[in-house]
Amino acid sequence: MSFTPNLARAQFSALSQTHNDLPVIFLDGPGGSQVPKSVLEAMQAYLGFFNSNLGGHYFSSRNTTDLMQQAREHAQVLVNAESADNMVFGANMTSLTFQLSRAISRGWESGDEVIVTALDHYSNVSSWQQAADDRGAVVHQARVNESNYGLDIDHLLSLINDKTKLVALTFASNTTGSMVDVKRVIEAAHAVGAMVYVDAVHYAPHHLVDVQALGCDFLACSAYKFFGPHVGIAYVAPKWLHTLQPYKVEPATNQGPGRFETGTQSFEGLAGVIAAVKYLSQWGNSADSLRERLVDSYKQFNQHESAISERFLSRLSELSGVTLWGEHQADSELRTPTFALTFDSHSPIEIAQKLGERNICVWNGHFYALGLVRQLGLEESVGVVRVGFMHYNTLEEVDIFFDELKIILNQ
Secondary structure (H helix, E strand, C coil): CCCCHHHHHCCCHHHHCEECCEECEECEHHHCCCCCHHHHHHHHHHHHHCCCCCCCCCHHHHHHHHHHHHHHHHHHHHHCCCCHHHEEEECCHHHHHHHHHHHHCCCCCCCCEEEEECCCCHHHCHHHHHHHHHHCCEEEEECEECCCCEECHHHHHHHCCCCEEEEEEECECCCCCEECCHHHHHHHHHHCCCEEEEECCCCCCCCCCCHHHHCCCEEEEEHHHCCCCCCEEEEECHHHHCCCCCCCCCCCCCCHHHHHCCCCCCHHHHHHHHHHHHHHHCCCCCCCCHHHHHHHHHHHHHHHHHHHHHHHHHHHCCCCCEEECCCCCCCCCCECCEEEEEECCCCHHHHHHHHHHCCEECEEECCCCHHHHHHCCCCCCCCEEEEECCCCCCHHHHHHHHHHHHHHHCC
8 A cells, every 4th residue: 555644644543633723733743743543552452351461361461462562573673683582661762761871871980981872862871860960970972063953973973982982862852853863873882892772752743763784782762653652662772682771670581672671561562563553654565574564654654744844844945034953955864854943933832822822733942852952052042943844744735734833934
């Protein structure tokens, strides 16, 4: 089945609703996508018939055990991990990253060095700053490249040396949409024996992850950003699965990914993860493997999202007094369809509020990318307006956004 935005939209109840007798346009995807009916039904079916814990000798517990394995297998295929055992679940990416940072940093010593970036969401910054502080390690922060508001790769590479223990960086900015050449950084870090922790939260809804091609040590994402429920997902490379020493409850398993999972998981959430991966794969050839279907689906998403970016940038050029903080090309290999804007005569909150009155849902603020807004001098003005499209958005919605924005700006 070939992808069209209308075929996708028909699967989302939220996209056809009205509020105050007006249609709703969700341009808030970077903060969390809408959820298809198949995901809702899977979660309801689990809770309605099989709600149980692991390890029991009865049908619903066995179902839950099978469900968790299926969730690992679907997550494995989504990121192309070596094994389902390399996939770890948690409440969200932030919680998982804080938790993993404690295990990863156990062996750090005074004088060791860690590299973070100014482009990242601070879940992938503060976790490492605090872990380094506990161990007496030094933290360096790579700059943002102010020519395209992506990562200054050359600056980051200049910080890597034989004292570097870990590099933490994003795959794509959750604020500017700028993509990052992560593989180049991984190769440089591994050359000095450093680990690499990749934040793929914003990347995963728009591009298919391949951890084996990257060669990263860790990668984290969140299902609620790719049409699923609030579940965090982390990949732990095979060499670290049993060599790291996690903080855990004593009787809990010390085998496989369960060693990193504290407490009872959201099994209904894992049912939703399975359904979300299946949703993403449906645009591929049904005779192919799940991974092959995902590859084909994402190619179609990329084509549509590039068209959205092209329309957005074209319409943006019609306006005056607006600054785009991000890549000015529509190529999906350079950016996601996420745009950060500021306005000469209006504050970000004013624009977001006025659009919200028209049921055009956008965000304003810093989106936890504190290094970015600080470097660009946007912290005092309370950040930017973020307009974020998903593959279920349409070109017509781009036009409606700009038509309403022109009214607000009196242009």
